[in-house]
Amino acid sequence: MTNRLDTLTSWHADWAGLRVGVLGLGVTGFSVADTLAELGADVLVVASAAGDERAGLIEVIGARLVTSDLDAAPAELVAHQPELLVVSPGFPPSHPVLVWAAEAGIPVWGDIELAWRVRDKVGTPAEWILVTGTNGKTTTVQLTAAMLAEAGLRVAPCGNIGVPALDAVRDPQGFDVLVVELSSYQLHYLTGQSGPDKVTPYSSVCLNIADDHLDWHGSLEAYIDAKTEVYSRTRVACVYNRSDLVTENMVRRADVAEGARAIGFGLGVPGPSDLGIVDGILVDRAFLEDRFTSALELTTVDDLAAAGLSAPHIVANVLAAAALARSFGVPPAVIRQALLGFSLDAHRIQHVLTAGGVGWVNDSKATNPHAADASLRSYPSVVWIVGGLLKGVDVGDLVSRHAERLRGAVVIGVDRVAVLAAFQRHAPNVPVFEVTANDTGDVMTEAVELASGVAASGDVVLLAPAAASMDQFANYAERGRQFSEAVKERWGGLTDERPDDQPTA
Incomplete structure (x- = not known):
């Protein structure tokens, strides 16, 4: 088995009949399955759900699909006796299917390994x-x-x-x-x-x-x-x-x-x-x-x-x-x-508008403390909208580091208890407001209203959450879009002609 895989270093190699399991059916998983099917491999895709358009195309491309809760290797995958398992990003090595593959001696590749070989x-x-x-x-x-x-x-x-x-x-x-x-x-x-x-x-x-x-x-x-x-x-x-x-x-x-x-x-x-x-x-x-x-x-x-x-x-x-x-x-x-001629993507220190001397900036892409730290350093006086899914990371050092530049903070997200505690420990003099709205459509409306109450001329209201978005939003882009829409709804008719909140190196 290993010898055969070592020979598969080209699109023109003989992949025909190679039994491959593909774990995951996101954008990457589908590209893996489509590539392997085109190469002639015997492809079995294993995914936790089959409700999207990609699932309907699996048979069309010449592969097969098994849906499972993935708390163990599905019986169909075991019976397939894969010679190779290609895993989508995001599945940790501790995942039950990957533990099974390791115990069975099945080589595991990611999509990058496959892409390089073909x-x-x-x-x-x-x-x-x-x-x-x-x-x-x-x-x-x-x-x-x-x-x-x-x-x-x-x-x-x-x-x-x-x-x-x-x-x-x-x-x-x-x-x-x-x-x-x-x-x-x-x-x-x-x-x-x-x-x-x-x-x-x-x-x-x-x-x-x-x-x-x-x-x-x-x-x-x-x-x-x-x-x-x-x-x-x-x-x-x-x-x-x-x-x-x-x-x-x-x-x-x-x-x-x-x-x-x-x-x-x-x-x-x-x-x-x-x-x-x-x-x-x-x-x-x-x-x-x-x-x-x-x-x-x-x-x-x-x-x-x-x-x-x-x-x-x-x-x-x-x-x-x-x-x-x-x-x-x-x-x-x-x-x-x-x-x-270059311009940044949306949700990366994106200036939304300036109203009453207060700038509103969408940096929803700041999904961890390191990114939020860089964003906060760009502005001297900030009302900070922070929080979300922390992924096991402590924001205490970040709060302590920037306490002196904070006019106030608005805390969002399901992990906000930890964030509120960090402010209590490291920045007790910073006014902190908690967004309690549970409905996704109301979170940013409440956050913008709370930030509006504390921001003064010369400040920047900065969405730099230092956390992932999937607790309350589909992704960071939706979080940023809803923030921008809430800002425009609240302040769109009162914008200043000249933004005064551009960061400088």
């Missing part, structure tokens, strides 16, 4: 640039892709960003480069993989590390171990965050390819082999011949501010993306041009 479907395989980190992944992927596209390369942002890597690999137009966003879950299922066809990226970056998904990984050490896999076998540039020593240490201990360079980025003055800022100018001292005495200008902080990219953590994302693009040979002038 990357030659359309012409010459694309190079892969990998991006991970606790926060900033999607923005950095989009920035990198924009810079590469501006240089005339055929590029696809994919992976955890929402477009499965398998869909990009199978796209009939083909690509020169895939910029692949990887979660810690996806990286976990790459660790331990071996052989000549292990994922070998062109360049890679870990943007930062903070406590997150500890309930899934079991410990911070296990989380870091998974993230370290992003650098494994990197051939050209291992990009790390100079202000986060964990990422530098990850590069030091990763199994990188011979000749790969460590490239730092940060908001300070760069050393040789770094990208950074000098007198308000973003510069490259890594990818030029005389990097010890010279630097190349990429753009300026003022230009980034004009493009709405001036928050410090976004500037850091710009520098990381520029390092990746420069590793691929993109000229500085092209990077500057790409940045002029």
Whole structure:
């Protein structure tokens, strides 16, 4: 069995009849099943529900579907005797089906492993640039892709960003480069993989590390171990965050390819082999011949501010993306041009409106304390809307760190008892208000009304929850959308002509 899997390193290999179980039927799970069925494998999909459109397409693509509560390996999966199990991101190794697979000696892959092995479907395989980190992944992927596209390369942002890597690999137009966003879950299922066809990226970056998904990984050490896999076998540039020593240490201990360079980025003055800022100018001292005495200008902080990219953590994302693009040979002038036309996604420090001198900012994407910390640092006086599904993370340090900048706090979410307790311990003088509405449609209306009662001219009301959204909302996007709609409903007719709440680096 193992020998056969080791030979399956190409779209043109003989996958026919390989018995495969696919765990999960989300966007990624369906892409896995569709790919394997097209390859001729005998595919059995196991999922907890079958109520959406994808379930109705399983038979159409030539696979089979079993629904189960998944508290154990379903009898149909056991009878299938899979030679391989491909798992969707999000299923922890402690899941009963994966425990069964481990005990049965069944190899387990993630979708990224499969995508790498079949990357030659359309012409010459694309190079892969990998991006991970606790926060900033999607923005950095989009920035990198924009810079590469501006240089005339055929590029696809994919992976955890929402477009499965398998869909990009199978796209009939083909690509020169895939910029692949990887979660810690996806990286976990790459660790331990071996052989000549292990994922070998062109360049890679870990943007930062903070406590997150500890309930899934079991410990911070296990989380870091998974993230370290992003650098494994990197051939050209291992990009790390100079202000986060964990990422530098990850590069030091990763199994990188011979000749790969460590490239730092940060908001300070760069050393040789770094990208950074000098007198308000973003510069490259890594990818030029005389990097010890010279630097190349990429753009300026003022230009980034004009493009709405001036928050410090976004500037850091710009520098990381520029390092990746420069590793691929993109000229500085092209990077500057790409940045002029770039705009952030919704729900990322998105200015909603300014009314009565109070700015309202939607950063619903700040789903953990590290992201919320970066967002809070962008504004001097804040009414903070915080709370949600904490995922086992303590927000006490975050509350303590920003107590002096808080005009007030509005607490939402099912875990609000823990958040309220954190304010009582670490910021007892900050006025705190609790949203008690249970109906999803009322949560943000009440939050906005409470925030309106405490905010004063010069303040920013900031939705940066430091928590996941699934306790009360479908996802962070719905949470942000409902916040923005509630703000516009409350203040839309009273907006100031000029927003005065833009963050600065």
